[in-house]
Amino acid sequence: MVNKDTMKCIIGIDEVGRGPIAGPVAVCAFKLPVTNYQLLIEKWKDELGLPLRDSKKLSKKQREAWFEYLKVAKAEGFCDYVVSFVSNENIDKFGIAKCIQKALDESLSKLVVSSNLSPKTCNLFLDGGLHAPEEYVNQETIIKGDELYPVISLASIVAKVTRDKVMKDYEKEYPGYGFDRNSGYGTKAHYEAIESQGQTPIHRKSFIH
Numbered sequence: 001m002v003n004k005d006t007m008k009c010i011i012g013i014d015e016v017g018r019g020p021i022a023g024p025v026a027v028c029a030f031k032l033p034v035t036n037y038q039l040l041i042e043k044w045k046d047e048l049g050l051p052l053r054d055s056k057k058l059s060k061k062q063r064e065a066w067f068e069y070l071k072v073a074k075a076e077g078f079c080d081y082v083v084s085f086v087s088n089e090n091i092d093k094f095g096i097a098k099c100i101q102k103a104l105d106e107s108l109s110k111l112v113v114s115s116n117l118s119p120k121t122c123n124l125f126l127d128g129g130l131h132a133p134e135e136y137v138n139q140e141t142i143i144k145g146d147e148l149y150p151v152i153s154l155a156s157i158v159a160k161v162t163r164d165k166v167m168k169d170y171e172k173e174y175p176g177y178g179f180d181r182n183s184g185y186g187t188k189a190h191y192e193a194i195e196s197q198g199q200t201p202i203h204r205k206s207f208i209h
Helices: 037-048 060-075 088-094 096-114 150-173 188-197
Strands: 009-016 025-033 080-086 122-127 139-142
Touching (some): 009 096, 025 150, 037 150, 060 080, 060 150, 080 096, 122 150
16 A cells, blocks of 8 residues: 555546446546545535435436536646446447446546646545556545545546436437336336337347347
8 A cells, every 4th residue: 555645636436337238337446635625525525505415316417407517617726537438239248347448447547647647646446346447556445435425426427427417318319118217127118118119229239138
């Protein structure tokens, strides 16, 4: 572990889209400065008047309000984040675990390179069973971290809203499957659409039984 005094940033990492039967998987890496981390979180919560927690426990309206607020905060230099996707074709070919890891590595690499940071000066917090590459020596994986650690909650929100927007666009391309409502998850109506219309190019064939 690296001395905490050398840390320059805190990065939260979360994935979304592990379970759907259609669409990509997404991983967000979300960066905040070490110096005013707690103050910034409290300021944002106060200004928005919204809770900060796992994206699944927020309403769609709350998630989108957070997302729009964070876009402005990013533009103003208060935070940074990167979302990376891996396609359903690659999920079918390589498996979901490897694809999540690929998206994680890409998001983290882009974030660190764009900020001109060394992996050794980043303090990483990852949700669930996620792990960063070994060069990130100061990393911690936390079960239910998206509920317990605000920086992971922020990553969860950005990943969820960004992926939902992708799935909403897919509904325009492949209408009738409800991608704008189910985000690719295997709802009863979704399976009924597959039975009547067949699979689309964005369906995960290995997930459909």
